[in-house]
Amino acid sequence: MGKRVLLIEDEPNIIEAIRFVLSRAGYVVDTHSDGSTALGAIRSKAPDMVILDVMLPNKSGYDILRELRAEEGMAGLPVLMLTARGQKKDREMAERYGASRYMTKPFSNAEMINSVAELLDE
DSSP states (O other): OOOEEEEEOOOHHHHHHHHHHHHHTTOEEEEEOOGGGHHHHHHHHOOSEEEEESSOSSSOHHHHHHHHHHSTTOTTSOEEEEESOOOHHHHHHHHHHTOSEEEESSOOHHHHHHHHHHHTTO
């Protein structure tokens, strides 16, 4: 069975596109779309990596990432931040909070697959 990716994203079209592309590449993709319960989803699903949208309902991806990195045993979990905002300050904030990689929307299918593979050392 492929490695598990948890996609935390609230836009249905993006969820389906990423799920389709990564599933075809051999990954098992779980999804979650509410920022306030995202940490619980990460804990319960125990993914090999997380793709985390910045703008989510009820809590931002930055806040989720900061809280995740503060939890014991979560510092090394690969997190790909996904956002429509590509300004330098957004990228710097993601890096400061511990994002493994930062990707702006729109992205190509190849870019998504390559990023996930690199973060999972495949």
